[in-house]
Amino acid sequence: MTKNRSIFKLIMENFLQKNFKNKRVIVRVDFNVPLDDNYKVTDTTRIEFSKNTIQEIVKKGGICILLSHMGRPISKESKYSLSHIIYCVEQILKIPVKFCEDCIGDMAIESVNSLKEGEVILMENVRFYPEETKGDINFARELSKLGDYFVNDAFGSIHRAHSSTTIIANFFKGKKFSGLLLEKEIKSINRVLKNGEKPITAIIGGAKVSSKITVIENLLDKIDFLIIGGGMVYTFIKALGGEIGESICEDDFCEYSKKIIKLADDKGVRLLLPEDVVIGSEFSDNAKINISSVYTIPKGWQGLDAGPESIKIFSQIIQKSKTILWNGPIGVFELEPFSNGTKALGEEIVKRTKEGAFSLVGGGDSISAVKKFGMSEGISYISTGGGAMLEYLEGKNLPGIDALS
Numbered sequence: 001m002t003k004n005r006s007i008f009k010l011i012m013e014n015f016l017q018k019n020f021k022n023k024r025v026i027v028r029v030d031f032n033v034p035l036d037d038n039y040k041v042t043d044t045t046r047i048e049f050s051k052n053t054i055q056e057i058v059k060k061g062g063i064c065i066l067l068s069h070m071g072r073p074i075s076k077e078s079k080y081s082l083s084h085i086i087y088c089v090e091q092i093l094k095i096p097v098k099f100c101e102d103c104i105g106d107m108a109i110e111s112v113n114s115l116k117e118g119e120v121i122l123m124e125n126v127r128f129y130p131e132e133t134k135g136d137i138n139f140a141r142e143l144s145k146l147g148d149y150f151v152n153d154a155f156g157s158i159h160r161a162h163s164s165t166t167i168i169a170n171f172f173k174g175k176k177f178s179g180l181l182l183e184k185e186i187k188s189i190n191r192v193l194k195n196g197e198k199p200i201t202a203i204i205g206g207a208k209v210s211s212k213i214t215v216i217e218n219l220l221d222k223i224d225f226l227i228i229g230g231g232m233v234y235t236f237i238k239a240l241g242g243e244i245g246e247s248i249c250e251d252d253f254c255e256y257s258k259k260i261i262k263l264a265d266d267k268g269v270r271l272l273l274p275e276d277v278v279i280g281s282e283f284s285d286n287a288k289i290n291i292s293s294v295y296t297i298p299k300g301w302q303g304l305d306a307g308p309e310s311i312k313i314f315s316q317i318i319q320k321s322k323t324i325l326w327n328g329p330i331g332v333f334e335l336e337p338f339s340n341g342t343k344a345l346g347e348e349i350v351k352r353t354k355e356g357a358f359s360l361v362g363g364g365d366s367i368s369a370v371k372k373f374g375m376s377e378g379i380s381y382i383s384t385g386g387g388a389m390l391e392y393l394e395g396k397n398l399p400g401i402d403a404l405s
Contacts, residue, residue, distance in 0.1 A: 020062030026147035053179035144171035153179025156385035158400035196323035205230035205328025229330025245297035276307030305331030306341035350378030
C-alpha cells in the first residue's frame with residue numbers, strides 16, 4: 001500500500017499540465033458496462049466517470065484513442081463488441097466518436113492516423129485477443145503503436161496485470177499518466193484509509209467472510225467502528241455459539257471469525273453484529289417472515305436482513321461517524337421483504353453525509369443498492385471498481401498503478 005501511495009504522488013501531477021495538441025493519446029478506460037437484450041447500456045456510470053479525462057485531452061487538441069474490454073469473450077463474440085456502446089458514449093461526451101473494428105494491426109493504425117486534432121475513436125474490445133488477459137508483451141507492443149502517450153483511467157481494471165492496463169505502460173517511459181478518474185478513486189479511498197476524520201466507521205456486508213478476510217484485517221488499524229452485515233453475520237454468530245437455523249454459514253471460517261472479534265477488541269475497535277434479524281421461511285419474495293434474535297433463529301428459517309433494533313443501533317453509530325466506508329449490503333435487498341435494513345442504513349448514511357461526513361461506497365452489490373433506492377446523489381463518492389477497491393483496501397499493490405511509475 002505504501003508503495004502504491006508514493007508512486008501515485010509522482011504520477012498524478014502532470015496530466016493537467018501536459019500539452020497534448022496533435023498528439024495521439026491512448027486512454028485505457030473501463031467501459032465494461034451492462035447491456036440489456038437489445039444491447040442498450042443499462043448503467044452508464046463508468047462511461048460518465050471517464051468523461052472528464054477524455055474531455056480534458058480533447059480540449060487540449062489531443063487525439064483520443066480509447067481502449068477497453070467488455071465481458072469475458074471466448075472469441076470475437078459480437079455480443080461483446082464495443083460497437084454497441086458508441087451511441088451512449090457520444091451522448092455522454094456530447095461529441096462524435098468514431099469506431100474501429102479492431103484494436104491492433106493495419107486497420108487500427110490507419111483508423112488512428114486518419115484522425116484530426118480533438119477527435120475521439122473507440123477501438124474494439126481488447127479481450128477479443130486472448131493475449132490481453134495473459135499480459136502478453138507483444139500484444140501490448142502492438143497496442144502501444146496507436147499512440148504517443150498513455151493514460152490509465154480504468155480503476156475497475158487497475159488490479160489486473162493485463163496487456164492494456166499494465167504491460168503497455170512499459171512502452172511509454174516518461175509519457176504515461178493517471179487519468180482524472182483514477183486519481184479521484186485513489187484519493188477517495190485514501191481519505192478513508194489514510195486521511196479519514198474520526199470517528200471512522202466501516203460497514204462490511206456480503207455473503208461470505210472468506211471474501212473479506214484481508215479487507216477486515218487491514219481496516220482494523222484504521223477504523224473506530226466495524227458493522228458486520230449480510231450473510232457473513234451468521235458465520236460470526238455460529239462461532240459465538242448461536243443457533244442460526246438454515247442461514248448461510250461458512251463453517252470453515254468460524255474460528256477465524258472469533259479471531260477477528262478478539263483482534264478488533266485488542267485494537268479498540270467496536271465490532272457490531274445485528275442483535276435481531278428479519279428471518280424468512282425461504283429465500284423468496286413470497287416467504288413467510290418474522291423477527292428473531294440473531295442468536296436463536298429457529299430451524300427451517302434463515303436470517304435475511306437486519307432487524308429493527310439492529311438498524312436503530314447501527315444508525316446511532318452512523319450518526320456519530322465523520323468518515324463512512326460501505327462495502328456490501330446488510331440484507332438481501334433484492335427481495336422486497338428483506339430490503340429495509342439496507343435501505344434504512346443507506347438513508348442514514350445520506351443524512352450523515354449532508355451533515356458533513358465523508359461517505360465512500362464501493363462493491364457491486366452496495367452500488368446496486370444505492371442506485372435502487374435513489375441515493376447516489378447523497379453519497380460523497382461511489383467507486384467504479386469493486387475488485388480493485390477491495391484489493392486496495394486489503395493493502396495490496398495494484399499492478400496498473402505500479403506500471404505508471
